[in-house]
Amino acid sequence: MTVRSRFAPSPTGLLHIGGVRTALFSWLYARRHHGVFILRIEDTDRERSTEEATQVILDGMEWLGLSHDEGPFYQTRRMDRYAEVIQQFLAAGHAYRCYCTKEELETMRARQMAAKQNPRYDGTCRARTTPRAGVDPVVRFRNPLEGSVVVEDVIHGNVAFDNAQLDDLIIARSDGSPTYNFCVVVDDMDMKVTHVIRGDDHLNNTPRQINMLRALGATPPVYAHVPMILGADGAKLSKRHGAVSVLQYREEGYLPEALLNYLVRLGWSHGDREVFTRAEMTELFDIRDVNKAASAFNPDKLLWLNQQHIMRATPELLARYLKPQLAALGIVVDDDARLAGVARALQERAKTLKEMAQNGLFFFTELQGYDEKAAKKNLTAEAVRPLTLVLEKLQALTDWRAAAIHDIVNLAAAQLQLGLGKIAQPIRVAVTGTSVSPPIDVTLENLGRETTLARLQRALDYASRH
């Protein structure tokens, strides 16, 4: 049997970290078992669904490389099919028309709550055979009255629900439009979904869905209800936690693989391993090993993982990602090889690509003066001699490579009997404007001969005056 899993977000809010984690687990499961991954957009709520949210889902999934094999399917385009099944249910007696008004239902609920009972539809219209004038009926599923439903969940084990606790849920509104739980059931059946991996906030919906599936004569899929992700403060993830949309992580310079790596480790682990490539995740992840408890989102660890992935990435790949980050800062770089060189120099010292772009700014733009503190400390009269000597030696250098530059700086230090810091720091401030950069030889190599010499000369002038 081919595994068929799906991710079925509703575009009523922007896709966030929690949704992505569910998508990831579902995707990993399909990939691991060489199955099919389906993307379905649950947009039956036309009021709240937005085009933007749909686009974020599509773009986000693509950015993360969570590719789907089928879909995206849109529920709004399957209305005829839902209507058909509703008729089928009605004809078979699995559903009935209910003429209770919203007001009546509300009073009933209030009464039940007051009597400390589980608020549920009392079945008034179950046996009704005639319409009620002036009321557009809804359609309700005739849930079994007795017995229990056992959800065989891969993560939670067997969870039993008494049918007596469930009620006859509405499957079609009075305007005829189908509702969520019903659409899910029809879709999962039609799309031959074998594994439903979703947030455990849906665990309570599952017995109803199973009952409908059975009424349809379908075999319920395997369920895996994964725990939710909480905000860093342990509270439910919401807009308050900053991460509005996954795409924000792209903007902030996170590598898709790093985000996925972080997410997969929430609720799952493999020995003492922390860093996983996408391929390793696919190979090692097992939905059965997923925890039951919710976990809090930890931005620091995500940042650390991002750095780990940046360090392991090829400079060429980083260069590709760096381009839009630099563009955001108003800089366009055409020289891919040079950009890769810069990325190589910076990849051990940036937690995000955004940070990397900022740190690498001096390679591509004119210096906007020196950092005050750095200049005050390093571009002094004391620095004139070492800077002069290094400038002379560099002017004579034809083989502009890190190794040769390294030798020159060391030689100059030895000649002047100065510690390396006394010579490297002034150079650093001279060419970068700040006291922080990659190793000085690597920095100069990537900066290029002309720029280096010009900046050294300029710093020398500055130092002479201070």
Added chain:
RNA sequence: GCUCCCAUCGUCUAGAGGCCUAGGACGGAGCCCUCUCAAGGCUUAAACCGGGGUUCGAAUCCCCGUGGGAGCGCCA
């Protein structure tokens, strides 16, 4: 209120009755390396929610509390 779910360092987790003096990771503290910043290495503080059982033995199994979460919509 009713139903369901969950519970190990601040956080993510290892732990499927003795291997636990509870391991790893992020973050914190300290040290080393060092031309800066990083990276890396080493050291260190830090947890089994509480109470009852079961057992020779419990973080692990059972029960009851407590705390957190979800559902109970003509929302998804």
